[in-house]
Structure formats: structure tokens, C-alpha cells
Amino acid sequence: MTASKQSNLSRLVPVMFAFFTMGFVDMVGTATNYVKADFALSDTMANFLPSMVFLWFFFLSVPIGLMMNRVGKRKTVVLSLVVTALALALPLCAYNYPVMLASFCLLGIGNTLMQVSLNPLITCVVSGEKLASTLTFGQFIKAIASFIAPLIASWASVRFNNWLLLYPVFLAFVVVAAIYLGATRIPEELPKDKSSSFADCLKLLGDGTVLLFFLGIISHVGIDVGVNTCAPKIIMERLSLPLEQAGIATSIYFLFRTLGCLSGSFILSRFPLRKFFAVSAVCMVLAMIGLFVCQSKVGLYVAIALVGFGNSNIFSMIFSRALLYLPEKNNEMSGLMIMGLIGGTIFPLLMGILSDALNSQAGSVIVISLGVAYLVFFAVKLLKTERV
Numbered sequence: 001m002t003a004s005k006q007s008n009l010s011r012l013v014p015v016m017f018a019f020f021t022m023g024f025v026d027m028v029g030t031a032t033n034y035v036k037a038d039f040a041l042s043d044t045m046a047n048f049l050p051s052m053v054f055l056w057f058f059f060l061s062v063p064i065g066l067m068m069n070r071v072g073k074r075k076t077v078v079l080s081l082v083v084t085a086l087a088l089a090l091p092l093c094a095y096n097y098p099v100m101l102a103s104f105c106l107l108g109i110g111n112t113l114m115q116v117s118l119n120p121l122i123t124c125v126v127s128g129e130k131l132a133s134t135l136t137f138g139q140f141i142k143a144i145a146s147f148i149a150p151l152i153a154s155w156a157s158v159r160f161n162n163w164l165l166l167y168p169v170f171l172a173f174v175v176v177a178a179i180y181l182g183a184t185r186i187p188e189e190l191p192k193d194k195s196s197s198f199a200d201c202l203k204l205l206g207d208g209t210v211l212l213f214f215l216g217i218i219s220h221v222g223i224d225v226g227v228n229t230c231a232p233k234i235i236m237e238r239l240s241l242p243l244e245q246a247g248i249a250t251s252i253y254f255l256f257r258t259l260g261c262l263s264g265s266f267i268l269s270r271f272p273l274r275k276f277f278a279v280s281a282v283c284m285v286l287a288m289i290g291l292f293v294c295q296s297k298v299g300l301y302v303a304i305a306l307v308g309f310g311n312s313n314i315f316s317m318i319f320s321r322a323l324l325y326l327p328e329k330n331n332e333m334s335g336l337m338i339m340g341l342i343g344g345t346i347f348p349l350l351m352g353i354l355s356d357a358l359n360s361q362a363g364s365v366i367v368i369s370l371g372v373a374y375l376v377f378f379a380v381k382l383l384k385t386e387r388v
Contacts, residue, residue, distance in 0.1 A: 023145025029228030047352035053108035054344025065335020080113030081178035135316040140261030147254035217340030219371035222347030230364040260312025283310030
């Protein structure tokens with residue numbers, strides 16, 4: 001191994017460690033279900049919790065992208081880890097609905113900082129055609145944390161009657177990640193040109209292709225948070241299982257999302273992105289059909305696995321194409337795309353309202369299916385054009 005490759009690897013490892021902590025935001029689905037049970041909340045009130053996490057992506061993503069022009073990507077990631085640590089520490093001091101709302105807000109702010117800065121930080125270590133596969137590998141590392149969160153919470157609930165033990169475990173990882181990345185030097189060039197304004201960033205949405213990317217991110221995150229939140233509820237509704245057993249549905253989703261990210265990092269380095277995106281969309285269409293019609297445990301688990309696998313690489317495929325589409329606007333584009341994570345607020349709120357109105361989780365599946373329909377449209381556009 002050459003000295004250059006060794007140097008890049010030493011920089012990539014702490015970045016991937018940070019990707020692992022990025023996955024902690026996906027604990028909101030698991031936490032929401034436990035908080036709902038602990039405080040006897042309605043679907044609408046319970047789904048307000050994940051909305052508090054993803055609301056900040058809409059308001060802060062672009063300003064953070066502009067701030068990153070001044071302070072740099074690595075320092076922004078370190079700041080995100082500090083805020084995330086505060087979010088995880090808060091419920092250890094007190095456990096009630098207002099405290100959980102505050103914790104989720106801090107988790108959202110920290111994850112917004114991280115999403116905006118960590119993905120483009122990868123471009124300081126790798127570039128060109130390796131970007132999509134490296135971003136996908138980062139999503140694989142992130143998915144590991146997403147996968148183990150419901151397992152730890154379920155184990156802690158059964159073994160110690162305290163699912164909140166998940167928080168100190170994840171807090172320890174965040175502290176280590178902050179120290180590790182803080183001690184690592186990653187060369188990066190700050191923009192020499194005059195910084196863009198907030199309005200300049202939003203004007204990028206006037207480009208039809210940028211808007212296509214933006215709505216794609218909204219749909220991807222809406223599906224991700226939506227399935228994360230409603231999968232156990234569907235199992236409880238259809239099979240009459242308690243939350244401790246139904247929670248395995250979330251782990252199945254993240255297991256196959258993890259496997260999808262791992263396989264995607266290899267597939268994207270060897271096969272056209274357009275075709276792989278189309279295959280991913282087909283998997284999610286089949287999954288939605290399964291979630292509507294299946295009444296058996298096996299059928300529902302297969303549907304959840306399909307949407308997990310299908311949705312696993314959507315973010316990295318859209319995000320990498322967006323960064324390469326306007327490379328001179330790297331930071332601004334990153335902030336704009338991460339603003340699309342507002343889908344994590346929009347979808348759960350609509351799901352909660354429609355589920356309460358129909359008195360069935362079919363309402364949640366209907367909302368998620370709208371996101372899947374858009375990604376099918378996106379896949380068709382990808383297959384038809386060489387520009388995207």
C-alpha cells in the first residue's frame with residue numbers, strides 16, 4: 001500500500017466512525033414507539049416526535065452549508081457530534097414527554113449539522129467515480145447503528161425493564177467519535193469566491209434537475225422514517241403482538257437496508273447507477289403491495305425487507321449525482337439536498353393524521369406509497385436521460 005493510500009485510509013476511518021454515529025438518528029422510530037406506550041399517546045402525538053427531529057433539516061441545512069464555507073467540513077462534523085452528545089444525555093437526566101421533545105430537537109439539530117458536512121467531507125478523501133460507492137459504504141456503516149438500536153432497546157426493556165439504556169450506549173460512541181475526528185487532520189480547501197447567500201441556494205431549485213434531486217431526497221427520507229416508525233405498528237395491528245416482539249420489524253427493515261448498502265457499495269462500482277436505481281424502485285413497489293395485502297408474519301416481514309433493501313442506496317445515488325451535477329456549488333448543493341430530509345417531518349405527520357382518521361395503519365402505507373410512486377418517476381427519468 002502506497003503512503004498516499006495509507007494516508008487516505010487513516011482519514012477515512014474516523015469519517016466512517018462518524019457515519020456510524022449518524023445512524024443514531026434512526027433510533028427515533030424505536031424511541032417513538034416506546035414513548036407512545038409509556039405515555040399513552042395517539043398516533044398523531046407520537047409521530048410529532050420524529051417530526052421534531054427532521055424539522056430542523058428544512059430550516060438549518062442551507063445556513064449550515066453556508067457556515068461550512070467559513071469554518072470547514074471537519075469542524076462542522078465535530079460540532080454535530082457535540083450537539084448529538086447533548087441530545088443523548090438529556091433523557092438520562094429526566095424522562096417525560098417535554099424532555100423527549102427537547103432531546104429529539106437536539107438530535108435533529110446535531111444530525112442536520114452532520115448530514116450537511118459529513119457527506120461532502122468524503123470528497124476530501126475520495127473523488128470521481130469512487131464517490132457514489134464510498135458514500136454507499138458510509139450509509140452501510142450508518143445502517144449498522146440503525147439496525148442495532150431496536151435490538152438494544154428491546155433487550156434492555158426485557159432484561160432490565162428500561163429501554164432507555166440505549167442512550168448511554170450510544171452516548172459513549174459519540175464521545176469517542178468526536179475525540180477521534182477532532183484529532184484527525186483532513187486537508188480541505190475553503191471556497192475562495194464570494195460566499196453564496198441563502199437566496200442563492202434556494203434559487204438552485206429553479207433548475208429542474210436540482211428540483212428532481214431535492215424531491216427525491218424528500219421521498220427517500222419520508223419512506224425511511226415512515227417504515228421505521230410504522231412497521232412495528234403494522235405487525236401489532238395485523239398479528240396482535242406486543243411491542244417487544246413487534247419491534248423486530250424495525251430490525252428487519254434496517255438489517256436489509258444494511259445488507260443493501262453493503263451490496264450497493266460493490267454494485268455501484270461495477271454497474272450503471274440508472275439500472276440499479278430502477279431495480280431499487282421495483283423492490284419498493286413490491287413491498288408496498290405486500291404491506292397492503294399481507295396478513296401473515298412471513299409476508300409482512302418479506303415486504304419490510306424489500307422496502308429496506310430497495311431504499312438502502314437511494315440517498316447515496318441521488319446525493320452523489322447532485323454533488324457531481326454542480327461541483328462548483330458543492331457545499332450549497334449539500335445543504336440544499338439535506339434540506340430535503342424534511343421528508344422525515346412531512347411523512348410521519350401525514351401518516352399519523354391519516355392512520356388516526358382511518359383507525360388503521362393502512363393510512364401510513366398510503367402515505368409511504370406516494371413517496372415510492374415519486375421514486376418510480378425518478379427512475380424513469382434516470383433511464384431516459386444522460387444528463388442526470
